[in-house]
Amino acid sequence: MSSSQSSENDVMTPDIREIASDLRNSKGHGFLCFEHDGLYLFIPPPAMLKGGHPADKVKSIREAELKDDDIIICAYPKCGTHWLWEIMEMLISGTIKYQKDVKETRMMEFIFKDGIEAVPSPRVFNTHLPLRMLPRQVVEKKIKCFHIMRNPKDACVSFFNHLRDMEKPYNYEGDFVEFTEAFLSEKMPFGSYSNYLLAWQKETAAAPDLPVLNLFYEDMKIHPVKCVKDVSRFLGLSSTDQFCEDVANACSFKKMKKVDQEMKTKPDMKIWQDGTEGTFYRKGEIGDWKNWFTVAESERFDHIWNKKMKDSGFEFTYAPA
Numbered sequence: 001m002s003s004s005q006s007s008e009n010d011v012m013t014p015d016i017r018e019i020a021s022d023l024r025n026s027k028g029h030g031f032l033c034f035e036h037d038g039l040y041l042f043i044p045p046p047a048m049l050k051g052g053h054p055a056d057k058v059k060s061i062r063e064a065e066l067k068d069d070d071i072i073i074c075a076y077p078k079c080g081t082h083w084l085w086e087i088m089e090m091l092i093s094g095t096i097k098y099q100k101d102v103k104e105t106r107m108m109e110f111i112f113k114d115g116i117e118a119v120p121s122p123r124v125f126n127t128h129l130p131l132r133m134l135p136r137q138v139v140e141k142k143i144k145c146f147h148i149m150r151n152p153k154d155a156c157v158s159f160f161n162h163l164r165d166m167e168k169p170y171n172y173e174g175d176f177v178e179f180t181e182a183f184l185s186e187k188m189p190f191g192s193y194s195n196y197l198l199a200w201q202k203e204t205a206a207a208p209d210l211p212v213l214n215l216f217y218e219d220m221k222i223h224p225v226k227c228v229k230d231v232s233r234f235l236g237l238s239s240t241d242q243f244c245e246d247v248a249n250a251c252s253f254k255k256m257k258k259v260d261q262e263m264k265t266k267p268d269m270k271i272w273q274d275g276t277e278g279t280f281y282r283k284g285e286i287g288d289w290k291n292w293f294t295v296a297e298s299e300r301f302d303h304i305w306n307k308k309m310k311d312s313g314f315e316f317t318y319a320p321a
C-alpha cells in the first residue's frame, strides 16, 4: 500500500502467490486474499509483513499481551469505527482534542502482536477481525469491547466506495451490482457482513463474562449525545452532560472530515489511488443506499440477507428518523 508498492506483483511475490485465494469473478473483478481460520483477509504489503508470513502475523495477534484497561472497538468494515474511536479518545483523555494519529495505528490486523504491545496507554484498539482471532487475553482479562453495527445496505455502499478508491492492487474494479454479489458471499476481505455478525453473536455467547456494549451507527446519528453518554458510562467514566455534548459536537461528520483533511498525521502507507476521492469521511448518512440500489437489486439483497440472518435477531434502521 505504500507508493512504491502499487502493482499486483509487488504484493504477490511467488511465495505469497502460492497461498493466495483468487476471489475474482468471471469478469476478473474481485480480490486476491489469503484465508485464515475460515476468513479471507487482504494480503498485507511487504512493508507490513517484514518478511513474515501473513497467516503467522495474524496468528501472532492471539498471543498479544494486553493491559487490564485496554479497550477494543470491534466492527465489520464501514460501520463507523473512525467515529467511535475519536469519541472514545476524547472521553478517555477528558479533553476535546482530536487524536493526531490515525486510527489505523491502533488497528490490530495492521500492527500485529509487536505493534499491539508497543502502543502506549491508555489504549483504544480497533479491529475487523472476529473474536476468535483477537488476543486470548481479551476474554481472559475481560477487556471492554464495543461492537458497532450499521445497516448492511449502507455498509455495502460505503465498502464499495472505499474499495473502489483504494490503492492498487487492493482496489475493486467491478461495478456496484457485482460488488453486492461479493458482499453477500464470502468472497471479500473480512468475509461477508452476515457471517461477521453471526460469528460475533456465537463467539460472544461462548464468552458470557466478556463486557460488550453493542452500538448502532444509526443510533449514533439520531441520538449522538445519548450514545456518547452510554459509551462514557460503559467506560466507567464520570463525564458531565456538558462534556458529552461537546464530544458529540466535536465528532460530528463535518468536523471530523475537516480534521482528517487538515491535521491528522498522514499514515506511512498510501491508502487511496491518485485521482480518486478516497476518504474515510465520504457522506456520513443513513439511507445513502437508496441512491445506489435499484428496487430489484434492493429486493434481491433483502431476500439473500434475510435468509442468512433469519432467527439471528439483528434489526437495523434503513432510513433517517
Ligand code: A3P
Binding pocket: 075, 076, 077, 078, 079, 080, 081, 082, 083, 154, 157, 158, 159, 161, 251, 252, 253, 254, 256, 280, 281, 282, 283, 284, 285, 288
Ligand atoms: P459513508 O461511506 O457512508 O460516508 P469506518 O470508520 O468504519 O471506516 O466507517 C466509515 C463510514 O462512517 C463512512 O460512511 C463515513 O463517512 C462514516 N463516518 C465517519 N465519521 C463519521 C461521523 N463523525 N459521523 C457520521 N458518519 C461518519
